Amino acid sequence: MSVYQAPLRDMQLLVEQALHKSGLANCSGLEEFDSDLVSAVLEEAGKFASGELAPLNTVGDAEGCRFENGRVTTPPGWKDAYRQFCEAGWMGLALPAEYGGQSLPKFIAQPVNEMWLSANLAFVMFHALAQGGSEILLHFGTDEQKQRYLEPIITGxxxxxxxxxxxxxxxxxxxxxxxxxPGRDGSYLIKGQxxxxxxGDHDMAENIVHLVLARTPDAPAGSRGISLFAVPKFRIGNDxxxxxxxxxxxxxxxxxxxxxxxxxxxxSYGDNDNCYGELIGHENRGLEAMFVLMNEARLSCGMQGVGLGEAGFQRAQAYALERIQGTDAVNGGGRTAIAHHPDVARMLLSIRSEVMGLRGLGYLIAALIDKAEHTDHADERKTLQARIALLTPVFKAYATEKANLMAGTTIQVFGGMGFVEETGVAQLxxxxxxxxxxxxxxxxxxxDLVFRKIKADGGEALLHLLAEIDQDTEQFHADNPFGPHLRQNASAVRQAVEIINSAAxxxxxxxxxxxxxxxxxxKLCCAWQLACTANTAIKREHENPQYYRNLRALADYYFAFTVPHIAAHLTTFRHADRGVAEYRFEP
Ligand SMILES: Cc1cc2nc3c(=O)[nH]c(=O)nc-3n(C[C@H](O)[C@H](O)[C@H](O)COP(=O)(O)OP(=O)(O)OC[C@H]3O[C@@H](n4cnc5c(N)ncnc54)[C@H](O)[C@@H]3O)c2cc1C
Structure with a gap:
């Protein structure tokens, strides 16, 4: 069996949750993307992730890339896997069919991305670049540029x-x-390192389009003087x-x-003063265009956290159920698998609860992006875009910080076997x-969160989110105990918004x-997602008692072990100048 199996049941449940919470479930025009289609796509992707990509993960880690005679060679098997990935149409899953993609909504592409990231993060780094690069061209490229670049990028x-x-x-x-x-023909000569x-270089595709940020000669200083250029590794002929x-x-x-x-x-660009580049969008507006790619990459980065966490959980759980050590202190009896030691169970639940909370958040953001694209109402689109912009830095930073903790915890579950390389968890x-x-x-x-996403709009987008969390708790099932805790913590975050708004x-x-x-x-966002999942679990318990009881237990764990830290973080936030104000670094 492969080291990774796509968690299809969890994924489908959270796709459904995201559709419901984003309002996309009631959106017209998306009827064809029903649950049968979602399951079919996820199942196929799961097979590719565990069958083709996961086995190459340790190969990539052990062999690495090589640089010889000015050329980059990817690890054994990479080229072939890349060919198969493109031939199966995975590269353009959520990109327009007009240019060779499959035009699937992001709420389906997000769990698929998660599978690639769990199975083989190093391999699939090209994917978010293709997705984000295509979106830049779709938004800012001329018709000619779209014709020139999009089909080859989207098909890989x-x-x-x-x-x-x-x-x-x-x-x-x-x-x-x-x-x-600038040259006379409208192109530019690029020079820099x-x-x-x-x-930036590799042996898997026939060309590489570098999206380069650079300054034109009279550009203003700083970030207002940056432009974006497409710089192909091989110049593109008239054909x-x-x-x-x-x-x-x-x-x-x-x-x-x-x-x-x-x-x-x-x-190195332009060592011979002959590096051709073409402007994308307008001069000095390059950062605005690049942010389309960067936002895509930030969401993908957050999903990297989820994917790595899931990969770690699967291995840690399998190991903990097999490894016999010590006796069961709570239930008595003979020697036991370590999963039955409460402290090991604690570690496993710490990983699984973060993964489920973050997965809920990541899928929700994807569904909100789809909703913003599909709505006909400008006001609603603006509100949705503000919500996406607010959640993006939270998801990117929180998920990746947790990924590091989760990887450390995975190793801890393995004990000494985690620290030695042969089990493969140290790679995580x-x-x-x-x-x-x-x-x-x-x-x-x-x-970005504090100054651009909160202070700049007086906290409006965040206050909306907190109000929605409160509203959700009003709908909770009578047996769902998490509403008061969520409301209390949302209220504490609301007080912090006041501090942010009034501080210089x-x-x-x-x-x-x-x-x-x-x-x-x-933590509040994850708690919200887990409480919503627990709510579904309470309602559906009769369908699959063990699975749904586990999901409720997961929320219980999170509210007992993790949610209390929210108050501590907010206390730290209020006094964050302490020590920093007085300490002087001595060279
Ligand atoms: C494996 C890998 C892949 C990468 N891929 C790409 C890629 O494809 N394209 C690309 O262009 N770049 C890429 N990068 C570069 C990456 O985006 C940068 O390393 C990152 O943005 C941080 O910049 P830096 O390394 O110069 O660190 P610095 O900017 O020097 O930051 C160092 C520390 O100072 C802090 N800091 C800096 N400025 C501030 C501030 N104003 N306020 C508060 N704290 C601050 C940072 O948070 C950080 O902790 C990659 C890097 C790596 C290692």
Whole structure:
């Protein structure tokens, strides 16, 4: 049996929950995407994830990518798996059929993505880049650019690389220095160095479209002077096929803690002053366009947290049910499998409850995106977009921070066998470590949340969300005990919004307290999702008693072990200048 099996029952349940909570279930025009279609797609994807991708995960980790004679070679089996992935149509699942995709809504694509991420994160890093890159072109590309790039990207003949980071410009993209010099024919010559570019070079596709952020000569300083360019590895001929090499080279790949199978490249553009690029959108509006990709990548990153957590849970549970050690202190009897030690059960539930809460949140965001696309009402679209924008940094940062904890807990369940490499769970910890860093670190997500998503609208989007949580609790089944706890914690977050609104932007407490505040909100959102799942479980218990009782127990666990931390995070948030204000670093 493969090390990963898609958790189809949980996924279907939470897709249903997301459809209901987003209001998408009542939306016209989506009737064809019924539960039969969802199950068929998820089942097929599950087979591909466990049959083709999961077996390559340890190969990628052990063999890694190679860089020789200026060329990047992916691990054994990668090329073939990529071909199969594209031929099966997985690349363009949620992209327009007009350009070779399958036009499925995001609420179906999200659980499918989760499967790829659980099965083989390093391999599938190209996927969010293709999805986000295509969305940039759909929003900002000219008709010609759409014709030129979309079909090859969506069918996987070409891949996309996102080239933002430079040695002196990481979190602060306003500091980037790559240049774009306009030519007479409307194209640009690109010159500069980018680092850490995922799949910036590889051997799996016939071309790579680099989406590069650069500055034109008279651009204003900072983030207002950044433009976006499509820079193909091979220039595209009049027949639409890749032709001669463009003037860009991969100068090396990184030796990393994890994600060994995903090439992380340094790229030099324009060493011979002949690197062709074409503007996407308008000059100096590049960050706005790139945010389409970055938001996509941030959601995908949050799903990485869910996927890695699920992969860890499956292995930890299987091991804990097999490994015999000690005797059962509660029920008595002889030697027992470690899963029956209450402390091991605690660890397993800590992983599974975070995964289920975060999965509910991730699927909900996907359904909200679909709803925002389908609604005819401008006001409703605006409200939905504000909700998505609010939840994106919370999901990205909270899910990836938890992924690191969950990977550590998985190793803990394995004991010494977790620390040695042969069981493969140490890879989860190494792969998870980057997820809180790329696509904007946790600190940057917290800033985005506090300043752009809360303070900028006076907290309106968050106050709406808190009101909805309260309203949901009013509908809870009489046997659902979680409503009062949710309302109490929502109210505590509401008080924190008042503090955020009244504090000055330069307040030390606000700047130091963003992450604790985000932790509190992340936990509240997961608690909300788990309480809603428990509500369904209470109503459906007779259908499958063990499964649904377990789901209720999971919510019970979360409210007992995790929800009490919300108050602690909010206390920290209120006093977050303590220590930071007085301490002086001594070089
Ligand atoms: C494996 C891997 C893949 C990657 N893939 C890509 C890719 O495909 N394309 C791409 O362009 N980049 C990519 N990156 C780069 C990645 O996005 C950056 O590493 C990340 O944005 C952080 O930038 P930095 O490393 O320069 O860290 P820094 O910006 O130097 O940050 C260091 C620390 O300082 C904190 N910090 C910085 N500024 C602030 C601030 N204003 N307020 C509060 N805290 C702050 C950060 O939170 C962090 O803790 C990748 C990196 C890796 C390692």
């Amino acid at each position: 003949r070409w891949t996309v690389a996102m080239a933002l980071t430079e040695p002196g410009a990481g979190s602060d993209l306003g500091a980037l220095t790559t240049k774009a010099i 980018k680092i850490y570019i995922t799949y 639409g096929r890749p032709g001669e090499s463009n003037d860009l080279v991969c100068t090396g790949i990184e030796h990393k803690t994890g994600l060994h199978g995903s090439p992380t490249c340094s790229i 910890m190494r792969d998870a470590r980057i997820t809180t860093i790329y696509e904007g670190t946790t600190g940057i997500q917290a800033r 932007n330069h307040s030390l407490a606000l700047n130091a307290g963003g992450v604790p505040f985000l932790e509190a909100l992340g």
